[in-house]
Amino acid sequence: xxxxxxxxxxxxxxxxxxxxxxxxxxxxxxxxxxxxxxxxxxxxxxxxxxxxxxxxxxxxxxxxxxxxxxxxxxxxxxxxxxxxxxxxxxxxxxxxxxxxxxxxxxxxxxxxxxxxxxxxxxxxxxxxxxxxxxxxxxxxxxxxxxxxxxxxxxxxxxxxxxxxxxxxxxxxxxxxxxxxxxxxxxxxxxxxxxxxxxxxxxxxxxxxxxxxxxxxxxxxxxxxxxxxxxxxxxxxxxxxxxxxxxxxxxxxxxxxxxxxxxxxxxxxxxxxxxxxxxxxxxxxxxxxxxxxxx
Amino acid sequence: xxxxxxxxxxxxxxxxxxxxxxxxxxxxxxxxxxxxxxxxxxxxxxxxxxxxxxxxxxxxxxxxxxxxxxxxxxxxxxxxxxxxxxxxxxxxxxxxxxxxxxxxxxxxxxxxxxxxxxxxxxxxxxxxxxxxxxxxxxxxxxxxxxxxxxxxxxxxxxxx
Ligand SMILES: Cc1cc2nc3c(=O)[nH]c(=O)nc-3n(C[C@H](O)[C@H](O)[C@H](O)COP(=O)(O)OP(=O)(O)OC[C@H]3O[C@@H](n4cnc5c(N)ncnc54)[C@H](O)[C@@H]3O)c2cc1C
Ligand code: FES
Ligand code: FES
Numbered sequence: 001x002x003x004x005x006x007x008x009x010x011x012x013x014x015x016x017x018x019x020x021x022x023x024x025x026x027x028x029x030x031x032x033x034x035x036x037x038x039x040x041x042x043x044x045x046x047x048x049x050x051x052x053x054x055x056x057x058x059x060x061x062x063x064x065x066x067x068x069x070x071x072x073x074x075x076x077x078x079x080x081x082x083x084x085x086x087x088x089x090x091x092x093x094x095x096x097x098x099x100x101x102x103x104x105x106x107x108x109x110x111x112x113x114x115x116x117x118x119x120x121x122x123x124x125x126x127x128x129x130x131x132x133x134x135x136x137x138x139x140x141x142x143x144x145x146x147x148x149x150x151x152x153x154x155x156x157x158x159x160x161x162x163x164x165x166x167x168x169x170x171x172x173x174x175x176x177x178x179x180x181x182x183x184x185x186x187x188x189x190x191x192x193x194x195x196x197x198x199x200x201x202x203x204x205x206x207x208x209x210x211x212x213x214x215x216x217x218x219x220x221x222x223x224x225x226x227x228x229x230x231x232x233x234x235x236x237x238x239x240x241x242x243x244x245x246x247x248x249x250x251x252x253x254x255x256x257x258x259x260x261x262x263x264x265x266x267x268x269x270x271x272x273x274x275x276x277x278x279x280x281x282x283x284x285x286x287x288x289x290x291x292x293x294x
Numbered sequence: 295x296x297x298x299x300x301x302x303x304x305x306x307x308x309x310x311x312x313x314x315x316x317x318x319x320x321x322x323x324x325x326x327x328x329x330x331x332x333x334x335x336x337x338x339x340x341x342x343x344x345x346x347x348x349x350x351x352x353x354x355x356x357x358x359x360x361x362x363x364x365x366x367x368x369x370x371x372x373x374x375x376x377x378x379x380x381x382x383x384x385x386x387x388x389x390x391x392x393x394x395x396x397x398x399x400x401x402x403x404x405x406x407x408x409x410x411x412x413x414x415x416x417x418x419x420x421x422x423x424x425x426x427x428x429x430x431x432x433x434x435x436x437x438x439x440x441x442x443x444x445x446x447x448x449x450x451x452x453x454x
Contacts, residue, residue: 004299005299005317005319006299006318007301007318007362007364009364009365009367029362029365031360032360032361032362033342036321036359036360036362037340037341037342037360040321040341040359040360041340041341049318049319049362049364051362051364051365053365101342102345102429102430102431103355103408103427103429103430104355104356104357104408104430105357105430107354108357108360108361189429190429190430
């Protein structure tokens, strides 16, 4: 710890941004589950810790009049997992949140911390990309909104500039009432994913209305291809299309070898997990189509 | 020795109100062990992985090794020492002893905290629920079965 190191708990977002903009080595502190772990490992020694704990309502989860759900940056994983206001494709968010780490980690970690940490094997980056979410950002220069797909830039890197923080994540409504499935493959329960797949599938009269499939753990950021997704719309869901889709996504992957699996292994897992996620989501759609409750 | 950037905090620790100064980056685990001499909570990994440092903060299990102590200002912290009831082991703690759920004991403080929290939320958990609550608590003596038995026994005892 450096001698000049300080800790503060501002009560306004403006104050946080102003402190961050003046000091490139300052870090805001959310749940601490990634930041403090990195400090303990000697990988990071911030000059300032700026806790977001005292900012009013930053952890709120709110259903908006237009059907979207606004999740405050400080919302804990467990609160998001338990939120019952998600509908249709929005449910991919809670499906992913309940798979993050262990109970104690879900009591601590926040959605803002997870997406700003931007680990490509983490669960939220993949899920919010599949949900077509929008991240609201505030900086000393003003506010801006960025689509989840453009928020993640590289390994542990986001579009956030110095002095900017993520304030909330807005999950748009899904009129198609899609089914979701979050397929996470791990070597041990509660670990980060080797590969994960977030799938949202809406069908009506036997044809696909909504199709979004995003893969985590296979590149520097979540992998998604709207052009290849568009092929499915208005047609029945066919195995041969899924195989082609997986092959097309593979061209966008850039996996690494690490303790969770080799690059090759990840690429072998991916098509299997995509197909499994879509089959499970489709089974749910059939149940809701026939009027039964899942 | 306090320095100028030390932070004064007040917290409820095992039911008693404490005032203390902490360093800006000091973790709650360090404060508990080195500041208060409460060495029940263990430093297994200091990375959030092993669960041996788990304490209750405002009633919920959290990792003290990943909690900056200064963020505990105004909060309620309970360690394994604080689980004692009238100076005696709580039902959950006694069940861990009676069922053989304690071997070397290193994981036990975190396990006792996690299971105490589980039984408060769900007084009759099944074995799957118990195992879910134990996820993130590594027992290197690998006595998990006895630990699950202990949780079941404690639930039964509390319910009778
Ligand atoms: C044992 C263990 C297992 C885990 N398993 C998983 C898992 O399976 N899946 C998974 O996805 N994650 C997992 N995690 C990570 C966990 O989800 C973290 O909670 C999360 O990555 C970081 O959230 P946090 O709130 O703790 O952020 P912090 O650790 O406080 O902050 C992380 C980073 O984000 C910055 N930051 C925080 N909030 C904001 C904000 N609002 N705006 C701008 N920057 C911000 C901080 O400055 C810091 O750089 C695990 C962690 C541990 C310790
Ligand atoms: S010491 Fe905190 S989880 Fe291992
Ligand atoms: S009893 Fe030895 S680690 Fe669990």
